[in-house]
Amino acid sequence: MFVMTAKLSKPRLIAAGVLILAVVILVVALVSGGGGGSADAPDGATNDARLAYLAGFGWSVNGTPKQTQQVRIPKSADDRVFSRYNALQKSQGFDLTAHAGKEATRYVYEILNYPDASAPVYASVLVLDGHIIGGDITDTAPGGAIHGFCKPGTTAPNAEPSEATEAGTETEAGTEEPTEPSAEPSTTS
Numbered sequence: 001m002f003v004m005t006a007k008l009s010k011p012r013l014i015a016a017g018v019l020i021l022a023v024v025i026l027v028v029a030l031v032s033g034g035g036g037g038s039a040d041a042p043d044g045a046t047n048d049a050r051l052a053y054l055a056g057f058g059w060s061v062n063g064t065p066k067q068t069q070q071v072r073i074p075k076s077a078d079d080r081v082f083s084r085y086n087a088l089q090k091s092q093g094f095d096l097t098a099h100a101g102k103e104a105t106r107y108v109y110e111i112l113n114y115p116d117a118s119a120p121v122y123a124s125v126l127v128l129d130g131h132i133i134g135g136d137i138t139d140t141a142p143g144g145a146i147h148g149f150c151k152p153g154t155t156a157p158n159a160e161p162s163e164a165t166e167a168g169t170e171t172e173a174g175t176e177e178p179t180e181p182s183a184e185p186s187t188t189s
Helices: 010-031 047-055 080-091
Strands: 067-072 103-110 121-128 131-139
Touching: 047 103, 047 121, 080 131
Parallel strands: none
Antiparallel strands: 067 103, 103 121, 121 131
16 A cells, blocks of 8 residues: 655645635536526516516506517627617616627517507517516607616616617617517517
C-alpha cells in the first residue's frame, strides 16, 4: 500500500475550500438556469395566469387571445424603436435586454373596459419560459397611445415617465401607428 501525504497550511486549506464552494455554487446556478432574468417574473405559463395578471391592473379582457405570435427580442439595444419600447418596459420593472436574441410569445387580448375607448384597445403580453417579461396596452384610435399595463391616471410603483408612452409612438414590431393586431404572425428582429 502506498500512502501519500501533503502538508497544507490553514490559509491554503481555507482558500481551497472557498474555491470548491464557489465551483459548486456556479454549477448549481448554471443547472437551475440562473442569470436568465425571468425566474422572478410573473407567471404567464397559462391563459388563466395571463388573465389574472391583467386583472391585477383592473383590466377586463376577452378571455381568448385575439392573436398569438412568436417574436424575437432584438439583439441590439442601439435600435431606436427597441430602445423606446424597452424604456416603457423598464418603467414597468421589466428589461428586454436581458432576453436579447431570444424568441418570446406575444399574446394579444382585447380590453373590454378601457376608459372612453373610441376604438379597440389591446393588451400585449410577452411570455418567455412561462414568465411574463413585458408588454403594453395599445389604443388603436387615431392618436392613440401605447402605455404600460397600468390604467390611465394610475401609476405603478417605480414608474418613470417614458418617451414610449407618447401618442403615436413606434410599437415593438416597427414604426407603424397603433393598429389592430394582424391575423398573420410576424417576427420582430
